[in-house]
Amino acid sequence: MIASLRGTLLSKDAQRVVLEAGGVGYEVCVTAATAAALPEPGCSVLLHVAESVAMYGGGVTLYGFLTPSDKEMFLTFRDCVPGTGAKKALEHLDKASKSLPDFRRAVLEQDAKVLTGVFGFTRKTAGNLIAGLKESIAALSLPGSERLARTGGAAVPAGAMGRALSGLAALGYNSAEARAALSSVAEEHPGEALDPERIIRLALKRL
Numbered sequence: 001m002i003a004s005l006r007g008t009l010l011s012k013d014a015q016r017v018v019l020e021a022g023g024v025g026y027e028v029c030v031t032a033a034t035a036a037a038l039p040e041p042g043c044s045v046l047l048h049v050a051e052s053v054a055m056y057g058g059g060v061t062l063y064g065f066l067t068p069s070d071k072e073m074f075l076t077f078r079d080c081v082p083g084t085g086a087k088k089a090l091e092h093l094d095k096a097s098k099s100l101p102d103f104r105r106a107v108l109e110q111d112a113k114v115l116t117g118v119f120g121f122t123r124k125t126a127g128n129l130i131a132g133l134k135e136s137i138a139a140l141s142l143p144g145s146e147r148l149a150r151t152g153g154a155a156v157p158a159g160a161m162g163r164a165l166s167g168l169a170a171l172g173y174n175s176a177e178a179r180a181a182l183s184s185v186a187e188e189h190p191g192e193a194l195d196p197e198r199i200i201r202l203a204l205k206r207l
Contacts, residue, residue: 002026002062006046012038017064019047028064029087031094037066050075052086063090069142073100076140081132092129095119100142107133117176161186164199173207181206 005028007021014032018025028047030038038045047064048071054061063086065071070093077089084092096103096119106114107130115126161182168178181203185194189202 001051002049004046004048005062005064007044009038009041009043009045011041017047019045019064026062028062029090030064031090031097033094033097034064034066034070050086052078061086067143069100069140070097072140073097073142076133076136080136081128083128084132092121092125095121099144101144104137104140104142107137110134113176114180117174118180160194160196160199163196164203167196167200168203168207177207178203 005019005021005026007019007026010018010020010025012018012030012035014035016027016029017035017038018027020026028049030047047066048068050063050065050071052061052063053059063074065074073096074086074089074093077084077092078086081089081092098119102114103119105111106119110130112123112126112130115121115129116123121129165175165178165182168181169175173181182199184206185199185202194202
């Protein structure tokens, strides 16, 4: 079983890379976030790898990750959420990787609103994730800290915050995601007279 590959990156796109290791070119499926974080072809890289064998005599597909925690989260999606194969698990990881600590918190708190509004899962998928992961995700070691304000935290006030919310919407961020970032800014700068431009800059660091 292949657990990791270290070699020269030959090519990459948003869904897969080709990595040469020991004179062999391996095609490895990755998330869009992983592909974006990888260097340009020609550089040496290390990928943590999980194998998936297709049913009914199919071949082996390799899935690659930048960190052991990403690989562990992928395997948890695949093995703990009913009806989730390797391809779907990779899609789930791509959405959850926006902030794995916040994703874990949303599952543990059964916060379907965050799973749908911030991470982009459908309501049905959010329910399946909560049911399938609530017993296993707490034990995962996920690096980083939570970035999103908790549900029921500081509300987004009118005035400058409202104009900042409109500005983030114009940049393409959905309402739930933008409000969470703005709530975090409000909690960290209580009582400060921030102009909309600065609020947006602070919020973008959390998105």
